[in-house]
Structures are given as C-alpha cells and as structure tokens.
Amino acid sequence: MADSAYFDHAATTPMLPEAVRTMTAHLGVTGNASSLHGAGRRARRTVEEAREALAAALGARPSEVVFTSGGTESDNLAVKGLYWSRRAADPARTRVLASPVEHHAVLDAVYWLADHEGAVVEWLPVDTYGRVHPEALREAIARDPSNVALVTAMWANNEIGTILPVAELAAVAAESGIPMHADAVQAVGQLPVDFAASGLAALTLTSHKIGGPYGVGALLLGREYAPTPLLHGGGQERDVRSGTLDVPAVAAFATAAGLAEERRAGFAADVGGLRDALIDSIRKVVPEAVLNGDPDPAGRLPANAHFSFPGCEGDSLLLLLDAQGIACSTGSACTAGVAQPSHVLLAAGADPELARGTLRFSLGHTSTEAEVAALAEAIGPAVDRARSAGLT
C-alpha cells in the first residue's frame, strides 16, 4: 500500500527539489577538494561556498563548519573529542555533565566514555517535560568547576519535542570556562539557531532532517576548540575530521540549510498550525491520550506531537496504523527492532507502563491537512484494537 500519511519527518524528511537539483548537478563533476589541480580547485570552491552558505544560515563563521557524515558522527566527535582534548590539557577533567534525554548518539558516547575512558558522568536533572534548568547545571558545576570536561544537552528533544534553554545553559558553563555541546539535529529549520549567539562550543546538525541528502552533516565548532579526532588521515576539516569530502552532498546540504533558514518562520507557523490540529483531533477521538512534553507551543518543536495511549502497546498501534498506510514512530530506540521503554520519558518521570504505549507524530514540509484527517479517522479504531490486545 502506498503511504497515505507520513508522520515521521523527525526520522527523515523528503529532500527539497532544490537540494536534489544541486546534488545531481554535482554528481557528474570530478574533483577531490584536496587536490591541487583545476578539477580539485573546482571541487574545493563548491565545498567552500557550501561552507559559507551553511555558516551564514546558522550564525557561524565559515571556519567553524566541520563537515561530517551526519548527526551521529558530529555528536561522537563533540562528546569524545572534547572530552579527550580537555582531559589531555588537565587530567583532573573527567566529569561529564549530560542531559538524560539525549539521543543515543550522545547518550551512548557518554556511556562509552564512562566505561572505557574513566569519565565520571553526572546526569543533569530534568523536569516532567524533559527540560534541564540552568540552576541544575550551575549546582552540578559548582560541586567542582575545575574537573568538568564538558557539558552536553540537546537543543530540542527528538522524541517529545521539548526545547531546552541551551543558550542559558551555555552561559552557565561559560562562567566556569567549560565548553558545552548541543545536539541541534531537530532544532535546525524549526527554531532560530544562531551559533554565535548561543555561546555553544559545538553544535551538531544533519542534512537529511532539513531536506538535504543522507550521509552528510556538520559540527559547528568554535575556533578555539580542537577536539581530538575520531578519524585520522589526510587532515581535512581543520585536522579534526579527515576524509575526502562528498562534494555533491555537501553542496546539497548547504542548499537545504539555506532554504530551511529562509523559510523557517513561515514553515514553523504553518506546520505548528497543522500540528495543533493533529493534537486536537487525537484528543477529540481519544480523550484519555496524554500529550508528552511541553504543552505550551513555545516550549516544543512546532512539528512534534507525542502521545501516550493508556493500555496500549506502541508496537500494536504502529502496526495497525501502518496497515492503513499511516507512518509514525513509537519514538523509542530500537535494538533488533525491539522497542524499549523510552529513556526520555522515564527520565522525565513518566509511568513506565504509559511509556510503553507511545507514538510520535512528526510533521514536515510535505505535510497536509488531508494527512491529519486520515490519522484522525484511523486513530480511534486503532486505539480500541490495540487496547484489546493489551500489554504483553
């Protein structure tokens, strides 16, 4: 069956036609951006123009853009790289302060540092919306400002959509000279993201969530930071990330980023309106459904709605909606495709049983009222059925 409604833009969103055009235009062009001859120079020019466009869209300097293979690599580079370099400068710096609602790309990198590199991890407390408050960070730092390697907290949560006050958190970290990284994969294109104004040391973004191609992303990295590389080699990207750049992907990523920023205000308003309609229609049909995350639209991503359906297994709901051609996500991490209760909801203090029956609906630039209407029609019977199947 053809997908009749796609509510998983937070997983990936269709490429913008403009980005497809940029990419295809460059696919047939030869040139390694590191080569010295004419073909190399042409490739390098494309990359540098992309770097400048991306920097302009995100309030960064071109030299602060480090291209990577995507969000996971950027998160790993920031978290591990900053930990290693900060600890190398002062062996006492082994404390990592992290939000517990991070994407696995941050979460598991932090766990790895604890298991293999002697990191002492402190998970920052969050409120019931999954938000870290600046006072909590200040308290954690104050216990010993000298031994903190880094702070990491995401700009907006990928599951429940809660926006974190990253600029305020970065300011608190800066008081003690501590670098802060934010995973802004979900924020870019939906919220104003200005790297310079944020005060962050490092910011992760990825292309395929904003209408660009897969397999390319960036770490915006303050010029005074030199994280220890994950990849050693030819010394590309400030010697922080070696590897031949994917020129067509980098160019298309920049096209998408430019358009995402240019269209952001209008997009956020439109998609927010559609999202509000989706929330209203679900509440009308399933009054007992619980909206997770911040109910205040100012506090959550405009394209995100995340619900718990009491008495239902998220897996069951997903299967039933999928059979109707409606794509959404249980919003939780998968190992062999097995849904685990969401660490985000558990960190935010949700009832573990409610955390099992969740669905994330994420909208994007192709979302329509007709899709919301299709969901409104399907969700009631799906919930009834899933509830009769119960919790296994």
Add this chain to the structure above:
Amino acid sequence: MDATPAAVPPEPATRLRVLAAMSGGVDSAVAAARAAAAGHDVTGVHLALSANPQSFRTGARGCCTVEDSHDARRAADVIGIPFYVWDLAERFREDVVEDFVAEYEAGRTPNPCLRCNEKIKFAALLDKALALGFDAVCTGHYATVVRGADGARELHRASDEAKDQSYVLGVLDQRQLAHAVFPLGDTLTTKDEIRAEAEQRGLAVARKPDSHDICFIADGDTQGFLADRLGSSEGEILDESGASLGTHDGAHGFTIGQRKGLRIGHPAPDGKPRYVLDISPVDNTVTVGPAESLDVSALTAVRPRWCGTAPAAPGRYTAQIRAHGGEIEVIAEPGEDELRVRFAEPMRGVAPGQAIVLYDGTRVVGSATIATTERTRPLASQSGV
C-alpha cells in the same frame, strides 16, 4: 505446488489476515512465502525471546540473535510483506525458561518447544494477533490441520512423516488449531526441496543451517546453563541396592535413560553399561543400573490437553514419548486430570517431564506430561516412581 512466485497471488477461497511467525530460518520463511502466494494477507513478525540477544550467530544455535531477526526481515522484504519485531522476552522467560529450569530442578526432563508452542506462539502471540484483527498465526511447523466431518479441526502428522513435527504441537486445543496455519505440512517435500523453493523465491535464508537444540541456550551447553542457574551440589550416585558408586555435581544434570557422563570410576560387576534409572532431587541422589531396569510398562501423565473432545473411555492408540521417538502401541485411559497409559511392549527411556502424545492413525488426539512410570522390574532401593 508451483514454486515460482506468481505476479498476482490467486484469491483463496477464504482470504485470511495471517500473522507469520518468522524465526529467521528457512522453514518459517517459506511458510510465510507460501501463505502470501496463496493470496492471504500476510504480516511477518519475529519474536524477540531473549532480553539480551547475541549479536551474531557465531557460537549461537537457533533463532534468537540480532542476525536471525535481520534474516527474517530480509525474507519479509523479498516476500513483500510488512514485518515487525515483537518483544516477548519477558513472557518467554516466565513461561518457558523458568519452567525449564524448575523442571530440571525437580528431576524431570522438560520439552521447551512444546511449552513455547503452548504458551507463546499459540497463546501470547495468537491472542495478540487475534486482538489486532488477524485471523490466524502461521508457522513453519511440519504438520497438517484439516477440517473433520463435524467441522472441527484435526491436527495430523505432516505428509512427510520423516519431518513431522506434530509431536511439539500436541498441546494445541481446538481453539488454537482453528487459528493455526502450517503451510509446510501438506506437501511431500524434502528439506532440500524446501531449500530449493526458498532459493527460487529469492530468499537468502535458503542455505542457512538448520537450528538445533534449545534456542535460548546459545552455546548448546544445557548442563552449563542449568549449573549457572541451579548451582552445583555434590550428591551420590547409587546402584540399585543403594550402594554408593561415586559422586555427581547436581541431580539436575541427569535424564532418565542417560548413559554418558556418569563418571563412575569402576565398571559394573557384569561389565555391561549402566544407565540413569532414577533422579531424586530431595536427597540429591542419582540411581544407575542395567538397561533392563529401565523397562517401563505403564505411566501416568498429568495436564492432559486434547486437540478435540477428550476420549470418554480407554482405547487403543499409538503414542510418541519424545520428539524424535518412534510410535508405540498403547492403551490409554483418560482420567479427570490425568492420563494413564499402558504399553503393549516395555519401553525404555521414559523420562518424567517429557510429553506423551497420542495418535489415532495420523491424527493427534492429545497430549499430557509424563509424571510417574511403572517399572517392569521395580527398583530395589525405591518404592515406585
């Protein structure tokens, strides 16, 4: 059947919404493919049965690794059906693994596959499937379900008796059978032909080795698995007169009829091999003796389950008392909560905890769990058991 996938599946007399349990092996993949080719609306599901699955098959035997789940997913992709992984690890642990350990602890020899069919595939999974709007669960078992004259479902041995798996399905009742689809049961196909069919259908699992043994014991070391859970405690190995012949590390390590691994230093006076005759968890002793002492003339089994209506009177049946055992002639007398069975000829290696499945011709009548046996030659040191 025509093994070439048809472009447009034929419309079957009754188009069912079928949930195909896909282990990642070749049988369940071909079963799902056949159900889809027959025109049913098939959805694949892989059951995650281990809380901490191993990543790869290396060293693992069965169907519970991440790689197996991937194989099942790829088969579903090729068949062109939706596919999901359902986490039934908790139910599996409670109903199958813990039962398995407890049975060994009690000196019995359980069959976890029967237990899984009874409690997981045709209970937890079937119930969830029905609630979600499916009509049936499909598996790769070699057995046949037919509709009898009165409309009731009958479970029969597979057409190819060499591959027949009706023994492990003997626990299914009428309701469960009414919602079971076994696409592999009704064709005379060798395993090679099933593999060839998988190959023709483009299924990459065509050449995957068969799974063996117990899926949740990855390295195949059942004794090690039990020792990890039950610990080891030294006990005595006795002969039939009660004289000590040596020691063992725990009575749970033995099965009635077992000959290997007894570790008795000196040979029997008659020079003949000795077998485990009795396991007594209460005093942690294992009694051994000659093969003749294993002869059993009758048994009593508990928890009878009938595929259809329970037989009202004692009758002549054939029976199977282990998964790969032959058929034996019996007279079975169904009681209230038990089944008494008398063998036409003395039987050896009758292990409490195993299932006895009764057949009438190829039809499965029912099953029960062997509780006690009656020896032809009562053990000198024991009264009964």
